[in-house]
Amino acid sequence: xGGTDREGRDVHVSGGPPIARVxxxxxxxxxxxxxxxxxHTHVLLVPxxxxxxxxxxxxxxxxxxxxWAPDGRSCAILGDAEPxxxxxxxxxLYVVDVxxxxxxxxxxxxxxSAPAWSPRGDLVAFVAPIDLEAGRLERVWVAPVDGxxxxxxxxxxxxxSVGDSVLTDMRGGHGTRLCWSDDGERVSFxxxxxxxxxxxxxxxxxxxxxxxxxxRRVVYDFDVAGGAVAACVADPANPGDVVLVRPGQGxxxxxxxxxxxxxxxALATQERHVFTAPDGLEIEGxxxxxPDLDPARRxxxxxxxxxxxxxxxxxxxxxxFQVLAGMGILVLGVNPRGSDGYGExxxxxxxxxxxxxxxxxxxxxxxxxxxxxxxxxxxxLGVAGGSYGGFMTxxxxxxxxxxxxxxxxxxxxxxxxxxxxxxxxxxGELEMGPRPWPDPDELWLRSPxxxxxxxxxxxxxxxxxxxLRCAVSQAEELFGALRLLGREVEMVxxxxxSHDLSRSGRPDRRIERLRRIAGWxxxxxxxxxxxxxxxxxxxxxxxxxAP
Numbered sequence: 001x002g003g004t005d006r007e008g009r010d011v012h013v014s015g016g017p018p019i020a021r022v023x024x025x026x027x028x029x030x031x032x033x034x035x036x037x038x039x040h041t042h043v044l045l046v047p048x049x050x051x052x053x054x055x056x057x058x059x060x061x062x063x064x065x066x067x068w069a070p071d072g073r074s075c076a077i078l079g080d081a082e083p084x085x086x087x088x089x090x091x092x093l094y095v096v097d098v099x100x101x102x103x104x105x106x107x108x109x110x111x112x113s114a115p116a117w118s119p120r121g122d123l124v125a126f127v128a129p130i131d132l133e134a135g136r137l138e139r140v141w142v143a144p145v146d147g148x149x150x151x152x153x154x155x156x157x158x159x160x161s162v163g164d165s166v167l168t169d170m171r172g173g174h175g176t177r178l179c180w181s182d183d184g185e186r187v188s189f190x191x192x193x194x195x196x197x198x199x200x201x202x203x204x205x206x207x208x209x210x211x212x213x214x215x216r217r218v219v220y221d222f223d224v225a226g227g228a229v230a231a232c233v234a235d236p237a238n239p240g241d242v243v244l245v246r247p248g249q250g251x252x253x254x255x256x257x258x259x260x261x262x263x264x265x266a267l268a269t270q271e272r273h274v275f276t277a278p279d280g281l282e283i284e285g286x287x288x289x290x291p292d293l294d295p296a297r298r299x300x301x302x303x304x305x306x307x308x309x310x311x312x313x314x315x316x317x318x319x320x321f322q323v324l325a326g327m328g329i330l331v332l333g334v335n336p337r338g339s340d341g342y343g344e345x346x347x348x349x350x351x352x353x354x355x356x357x358x359x360x361x362x363x364x365x366x367x368x369x370x371x372x373x374x375x376x377x378x379x380x381l382g383v384a385g386g387s388y389g390g391f392m393t394x395x396x397x398x399x400x401x402x403x404x405x406x407x408x409x410x411x412x413x414x415x416x417x418x419x420x421x422x423x424x425x426x427x428g429e430l431e432m433g434p435r436p437w438p439d440p441d442e443l444w445l446r447s448p449x450x451x452x453x454x455x456x457x458x459x460x461x462x463x464x465x466x467x468l469r470c471a472v473s474q475a476e477e478l479f480g481a482l483r484l485l486g487r488e489v490e491m492v493x494x495x496x497x498s499h500d501l502s503r504s505g506r507p508d509r510r511i512e513r514l515r516r517i518a519g520w521x522x523x524x525x526x527x528x529x530x531x532x533x534x535x536x537x538x539x540x541x542x543x544x545x546a547p
Contacts, residue, residue, distance in 0.1 A: 025086035030423050031468040032498045043077065045098070056096060057103075061085060067115040067124065069145075073098055076106075076115050076124045076145075089132045089426045093124065095145060107143040107151040114176055120184035121145065125154075127162050127176060127189070134430035135310060135338075135348035137161040140178065140187055140202055154187065154202045161347075162189045164197040164220045165340035166314040167306050169502045169510075170239045171220070179224040188224050194284055194341045195272070195314030199231055199245075211247045216315045230255075236270040236288075237262065239317040266291035268325030270315075273372070275334070275365035283361045284342075285334040286313055287369060290325040298377035300525035301330040303366050303403075307387030307410075309338040309350050309358070320502070323514050327522060330376060332369050336361035352433050354388070354415075355395045355446050362392070363400070379404065380525045383457075384517070386410045386502065387470060391448065394478060397459060398451030405524035407517050409462040410470050410499050413478040415443040421471045452481045458488035460520040462513060464497035464505070492516050 021028075021035055028036045041062040044053040057063055057077060065078040075098060080091045093107040093115060110128040117124050124143050129136030130153060138161045143151040155162070163176035179188040181201070188201040188211060199212035199222050212219055217235040224230075227246060234240040239259050245252040268288040275283045293299070302324055306313050313333035321331045335341065336358040338350025350358045370376040382405045385393045390411025397406050412418050416436045419428060429435060433442045444450055459482065463475035475491055482489040494513070497505045502513060 025084075026425050027086040029468045032500055032504075034466070034468075043075065043096075056098065056101060064091060065113060065115050067117045069117050070119055070121045074145075076117055077103070078112055078115055078126070087426070089430075093126060093143060095124075104147065106145060106147055107141070110141075110151075112141075113138075114178050116178040116180060116187070117145075118142075118180050118184045119182060123184070125178045125180065125187045127178065130156065132430075133348075133351075134427065135344070135351045137340075137344045137347065138163055138176075140189055142187075142204070154204065154206050155208065157206060158191070158200075158202070158208045159343040160191045160193055160200075161340050162191060164190050164218060165192040165308075165311050166195065166197055166218045166220075166316045167308075167311050167318075168218075168234065168239075168316040169319050170234070170317055171503060177222075179222070181224070182227070188222070188229070190219055190222060192312070192341050195286070195312060195335070196341075197314075199229055209247075212243075212245050212252070214315070218314060218316045234316050236315055236317055237267055266326070268322055268331070273365075273369065275361075275368045277337070277357070277361045277364050279357070281337065281361070283334060283336060283365050285332060285365050285369070287373070288321050288325045288331040288333075289375075290328050290330065293375070295375065299328060299330050299375055300380035300382065300404075300521075301332055301366075301369070301376045302382040302384055302521060302525070303362065304331060304333045305362065305383070305385030305389035305392040306333065306335070306339070307385070307389050308340070309354070309388040310340050310347050312339040312341045314341070320514060320517065323518055324521065327518060327526065329382075329521065329525060330373075332366065334362055334365045336365075351431055352442075354391060354432060355399075355448075359392065359395060359399070362396070378402070382406065382521050382525050384409070384521075387499065388412075390470070394448035394455075394459075395451075397455045397457040398448050399454070401456055403457045405460075405521055406457045407460045407462065407520055408475075408478075409502070409513075410464060410467055411461070411474060411478075412470050413447065413449040413474045415447045416440045417477065418471060418474055419443065421473070423468045449478055449481060452478065453485065455482060455485075455487060458520075458524055459490075460516065461489065461491040462494070462516060463491070464494045464499060464501045466496055467499045467501075469499035490520070 043056040045056050046053045061079050061081045063077050063079045067076050075096045077094045077096050090109040092105050094103040094105050096103040112126045112128045114127045126141050127138050139153050139155040141151050141153050186201045186203050190197050191200045196214035197218045198214035199219050201211050202208045212229050212231045217233050219231045219233050221232040229245045231243050242255045243252045270286050270288050273285045277283050312335045324331050338358050381403050383393050383396050383403045384407040386409035390408040393406050393408040394413050436443050461475040463472045465472050479491040494509050
């Protein structure tokens with residue numbers, strides 16, 4: 001039978017689905033994982049020869065990562081076992097004795113991830129920003145295992161973030177790892193630069209070296225063994241392959257050809273551009289030209305805005321962009337201030353200024369791309385983006401009528417109502433603005449829905465119903481307001497999908513998402529003479545019900 005729960009667990013009847021969900025902390029949900037049911041993640045030890053599992057950790061907290069000591073007697077564990085952990089952005093790094101389960105902290109009050117124990121046994125490396133402020137770069141740290149000193153940041157002088165921040169819709173997640181050299185003198189990691197990501201290493205002296213370069217490509221995962229680096233790499237014409245590199249010993253060896261079928265397809269070419277913002281700041285962007293582009297004609301263009309905002313576009317394969325280019329549409333992806341890859345100052349410039357200078361960067365880049373190429377029909381401009389890019393799409397159409405169509409995905413429309421809804425409340429308070437109680441003015445002034453009466457661009461809203469990062473109610477608010485105003489708007493909801501639909505959603509739903517985007521932009525941006533020959537009615541209408 002179901003009943004009152006005192007530990008924050010879901011209430012069930014006879015093992016069936018929950019009849020009630022109980023929340024007592026902010027950590028009651030996580031996008032891509034779902035709603036917290038009262039159970040926590042802990043480390044269990046299972047004898048190699050079989051037998052009963054033994055819990056190494058326990059309690060009302062969850063393990064977020066762990067790494068074994070070389071001698072197998074200890075384990076370094078990330079988490080926060082202290083009360084009210086949901087009200088702190090930072091976590092703690094503990095060393096746990098395998099025999100007794102006793103734990104002691106060796107680092108704390110940082111946003112730590114990816115722990116890796118040194119083969120010498122004296123240090124644990126991890127990834128964390130220098131402090132808890134919004135927009136800080138992720139960096140490589142080491143903490144003494146014996147507690148004989150404070151954690152030390154090895155990449156404090158390296159103005160690049162740890163991890164692959166280049167967005168694509170070909171894979172989900174952007175996790176990272178740290179790999180120690182066999183002698184325990186260096187730590188290897190992926191680092192993101194302008195539009196690219198490479199494998200680098202840093203010594204205990206703080207000196208950084210490039211191990212696998214990223215010239216017009218992205219390294220999105222890697223491993224190190226025996227002095228060699230195996231790396232997963234991608235570029236605008238290839239979603240991914242594995243290469244083997246022996247640093248300092250010559251050329252790399254390609255080990256796979258996972259996407260050879262693409263060589264028989266006509267792909268859009270990608271070219272790099274540098275634009276100038278109104279205040280003189282250089283802004284990087286990428287223009288995809290459709291195959292068989294006719295330079296004597298003017299063509300539609302879609303301005304794409306990435307999410308994050310601390311992510312970036314770059315030298316990676318993007319299915320959505322290729323679909324649009326295949327329809328004859330120019331695609332412009334821009335990295336406005338706030339994007340990763342250009343140093344911490346550039347990245348932090350958007351904090352509490354969403355819709356400010358970042359919007360000016362985008363409009364300036366668009367203007368310069370139009371003037372520079374001479375290929376764009378300004379009557380047929382579109383704008384599209386997801387997450388922060390969805391916010392910016394909503395913001396743009398409330399501040400200009402230059403776009404003939406817009407597609408806003410997993411977006412935010414109201415910073416006030418969204419403030420405590422999502423699964424990153426403490427981050428949002430630092431990134432977007434202060435708590436809206438009792439004064440909502442700062443957040444309200446930056447909310448796209450405040451300007452809904454100015455929105456006249458036909459808008460397609462795409463949102464996942466299980467998006468716990470940007471609540472589906474954000475799309476509902478904007479849809480309802482626009483519909484009441486009699487504007488051209490359509491909302492498409494995807495049941496059961498998370499914020500990561502475009503990258504890791506169910507394949508049929510990912511395809512349907514692309515069909516909806518293509519159908520909407522075709523309707524408003526393409527002349528009949530330019531529309532693909534196939535019947536695209538299925539792209540803009542749901543399938544007929546089964547008989």
